[in-house]
Amino acid sequence: MSLNVPFVNLNNGQQFPIFGLGTWKSKPGEVTQAVKDAIDAGYRHIDCAHVYGNEAEVGAGIKAKIDEGVVKREDLYITSKLWNTYHRPDLVEPAIKTTLKNLGLEQLDLYLIHWPFAFKEGDSLFPEKDGKTEFSDVDYVDTWKAMEQLVKKGLTKSIGISNFNHEQINRLLESAEIKPVTNQVEVQPYLNQQKLIDFCKSKDITITAYSPLGSPDRPWAKPGDPQLIDDPKLKELAQKYKKTPAQILLRYEVQRGLITIPKSVTKSRIQQNIEIFDFELSADDVKYIDTFDCKGRVCAFNTAQEHKYYPFNIEY
Ligand SMILES: NC(=O)C1=CN([C@@H]2O[C@H](COP(=O)(O)OP(=O)(O)OC[C@H]3O[C@@H](n4cnc5c(N)ncnc54)[C@H](OP(=O)(O)O)[C@@H]3O)[C@@H](O)[C@H]2O)C=CC1
Numbered sequence: 001m002s003l004n005v006p007f008v009n010l011n012n013g014q015q016f017p018i019f020g021l022g023t024w025k026s027k028p029g030e031v032t033q034a035v036k037d038a039i040d041a042g043y044r045h046i047d048c049a050h051v052y053g054n055e056a057e058v059g060a061g062i063k064a065k066i067d068e069g070v071v072k073r074e075d076l077y078i079t080s081k082l083w084n085t086y087h088r089p090d091l092v093e094p095a096i097k098t099t100l101k102n103l104g105l106e107q108l109d110l111y112l113i114h115w116p117f118a119f120k121e122g123d124s125l126f127p128e129k130d131g132k133t134e135f136s137d138v139d140y141v142d143t144w145k146a147m148e149q150l151v152k153k154g155l156t157k158s159i160g161i162s163n164f165n166h167e168q169i170n171r172l173l174e175s176a177e178i179k180p181v182t183n184q185v186e187v188q189p190y191l192n193q194q195k196l197i198d199f200c201k202s203k204d205i206t207i208t209a210y211s212p213l214g215s216p217d218r219p220w221a222k223p224g225d226p227q228l229i230d231d232p233k234l235k236e237l238a239q240k241y242k243k244t245p246a247q248i249l250l251r252y253e254v255q256r257g258l259i260t261i262p263k264s265v266t267k268s269r270i271q272q273n274i275e276i277f278d279f280e281l282s283a284d285d286v287k288y289i290d291t292f293d294c295k296g297r298v299c300a301f302n303t304a305q306e307h308k309y310y311p312f313n314i315e316y
């Protein structure tokens with residue numbers, strides 16, 4: 001079954017599918033097939049990043065489906081992200097060009113600043129000295145100015161941010177010529193982000209929800225750590241709606257007006273995850289899922305906590 005994915009209107013007039021495929025942790029040997037399976041299942045939006053180390057293999061999946069005539073380039077919505085070591089304004093254009101080359105594309109649909117904080121420029125994506133991450137003090141406002149140039153040069157249609165808190169967004173908006181179209185942040189029932197969602201809505205910035213299933217394959221999860229996807233309350237809801245726990249989690253996101261990007265490299269799950277546009281959670285059940293919030297952030301990037309632009313030291 002292929003279901004039509006609704007679109008959201010971005011603040012620049014572009015439309016974007018509210019559902020896409022995540023690719024973090026998708027191994028280079030698996031992700032080409034995952035992208036092909038996703039496109040066959042009706043996915044048109046793919047979330048990528050330089051730091052995921054698999055953009056060439058994602059690009060191979062895209063190319064295969066265009067060559068087969070299943071989709072045209074203009075049917076697809078491809079997002080990538082500027083990594084922390086490329087925030088210095090002169091490094092931004094070379095960074096997107098590397099991503100475009102890896103993906104085999106001439107233009108991105110959306111390019112995001114991956115995190116508000118910068119790391120020391122150089123060959124390592126995770127520069128370290130004496131066991132500590134080496135920071136750079138490039139201001140994300142200066143990085144944003146260079147991002148705006150990418151739109152003017154036609155290298156990406158839209159630009160946005162990721163992991164920014166509301167104070168950082170306010171500061172960015174003070175001088176932005178082009179507004180970010182989205183803030184991609186973690187949203188799942190243990191971290192429902194209502195305040196940040198309301199704030200972004202008031203600024204006409206969409207929210208893209210990452211780790212919507214609680215990122216059960218996050219590399220730092222320890223055996224025995226609670227997994228959202230196994231929550232008994234969620235399993236009860238899944239039984240009630242005759243859906244899977246993953247489908248309840250994804251439906252919860254889209255019903256709150258969010259864009260969501262679950263990752264899977266498993267064909268049956270890729271198919272299952274898009275099958276969320278044929279049922280509705282009751283308003284009471286959405287409110288009930290809201291009560292699961294326990295400030296349970298899974299993607300906290302603790303090694304950057306000391307950075308002056310670390311986003312999670314304030315409430316939202
Ligand atoms: N901007 C940012 O800083 C960040 C962005 N992201 C983006 O968001 C995407 C999604 O987040 P991510 O952290 O990967 O985690 P998700 O919450 O999407 O969870 C992915 C995990 O869930 C499993 N899974 C997928 N579908 C199902 C299902 N139907 N039933 C049971 N298990 C399932 C996957 O397994 P399998 O693959 O084996 O099927 C994988 O282990 C990322 O891939 C990335 O693109 C994520 C984190 C940070």
Ligand SMILES: O=C1CO[C@H](CO)[C@@H](O)[C@@H]1O
Nearest residue numbers: 024049051052114299301
């Ligand atoms: O998108 C993400 C997942 O991987 C990165 C690290 O490897 C994270 O920092 C980032 O938020």
